[in-house]
Amino acid sequence: MTENPNMYADMYAIHSIPTANMNSDDNGMQKKVSVGGALRTRVSSQAWKKAIRDRFDERAFRTKKAVALLVRKMMDIDNGITEAEASEKAVKLLAEEVSLTKDLTTKALIMLSPSQIDNAARYALSCDSKKYSKKDVREILKKDNSLDLALFGRMVADDPALNVDAAVQFAHAFSTHRIEPEYDYFTALDDLQNKDEQGASHLDHTEYNASTFYRYANVNVNELIHNLNRNKEAGIAGTVEFIRNFVLAMPKGMQNRHANKTLPSYLMVSLRTDTPVNLAVAFEKPVIISNNEYGYTDKSIERLENEFNSTLKMVDNPAATFVLNLESDDTKVKGAVTAENLNDLLQRVSETLTKAVQDEDNND
Structure with missing residues (x-):
């Protein structure tokens, strides 16, 4: 604040x-x-x-599919990386800060700006996944907020350090x-109902x-x-x-x-x-x-x-x-x-x- x-x-x-x-x-x-x-x-x-x-x-992605976003961005940046390799890196990077399900989605919606996704992808590609630093990942996900994220805020139950006050x-x-x-x-x-049929095919009120x-x-x-x-x-x-x-x-x-x-x-x-x-x-x-x-x-x-x-x-x-x-x-x-x-x-x-x-x- x-x-x-x-x-x-x-x-x-x-x-x-x-x-x-x-x-x-x-x-x-x-x-x-x-x-x-x-x-x-x-x-x-x-x-x-x-x-x-x-x-x-430009607005943040509000999604549970942060892994998929990160995989797509890494593959856009590096044509030589396979989807499996990118997925492994994305999972290990995001697991430093948020909980993931067995389906490789975050347990709760999270807002991430395009710049945060881009920076995280470049960091993931720049070093061995065994050397990912929680401090580095946190810093990447804390800065370069999009306007909507900066205005409306973000709550991350897994790591309150990533919260952004609205x-x-x-x-x-x-x-x-x-x-x-x-x-x-x-x-x-029904436009095609028989002439001897009566009544409406749908009734409703609002x-x-x-x-x-x-x-x-x-x-x-x-x-x-x-x-x-x-x-x-x-x-x-x-x-x-x-x-x-x-x-x-x-x-x-x-x-x-x-x-x-x-x-x-x-x-x-x-x-x-x-x-x-x-x-x-x-x-x-x-x-x-x-x-x-x-x-x-x-x-x-x-x-x-x-x-x-x-x-x-x-x-x-x-x-x-x-x-x-x-x-x-x-x-x-x-x-x-x-x-x-x-x-x-x-x-x-x-x-x-x-x-x-x-x-x-x-x-x-």
Whole structure:
């Protein structure tokens, strides 16, 4: 874990999504949660993190087949090695750090970056397998994390020294308002059934609803820098990339059925040095629309901004706050700068973090 002063990038979104079932339970029903005594739609943090992770150009392998990955990489590097020889080396190398089954898979999923696989393969090829050093193997598997591994962390029960503390905290998204589940009953007919046959060949139903979500996540920027070999430029770029994909990514559950890919109406990014702050309490009481009123987005944005201002009675003023609101050019957030578009907001975040890191260097 990093010992540098903290810098947190809090990000908040108000995101209206039409009919959808992005994240279902084991019965195919939309996940839900009761907040303040009112039933809400919920999308798990895991579902949204997976959607974000899938957008990264390079990402770690999350697999039990680490031996097979290592064998393939060794054979790519050295055309003269046989599969049996590579397998023997891979097993002996990985056995220094993790438990393997009789099928030569790891007992639990493990995340390994492409660079870690490449470095491990080159090390395995460079010396006799009898001379593999646990210290060397551990060092190879600890450095050169991919961005997703550095952001979301890694737990290795066999050797906690390989654990990577996540730089991201990601909340479950939930609707700002009460919901009433709705159901789609559907049938399918056999195109080739006889004319005298009646009835459908398939009957089923699925749940869906339309919701305006409150979404929140934060990045511990200095922890991310630490996880990326203490590369400050990579840490800042990684934070910006995460924010971009926080906005653009969406879980793919039943997306072909609903075509529900939308963008947030509102994004706020706040850079803090004291503590991350989740503003979910703004929606403990569900947003309610009166007679002759329609839409939850505007009232949800108003609730969020008011809650942000209220928290300033309890925490320090942020180093900087940036707002992108598709509904309005104005904001009630104290001290906030309004961005023209997403690229403008991300550029401002990058410049602010770069200056903060330079100031830390000057104070060392």
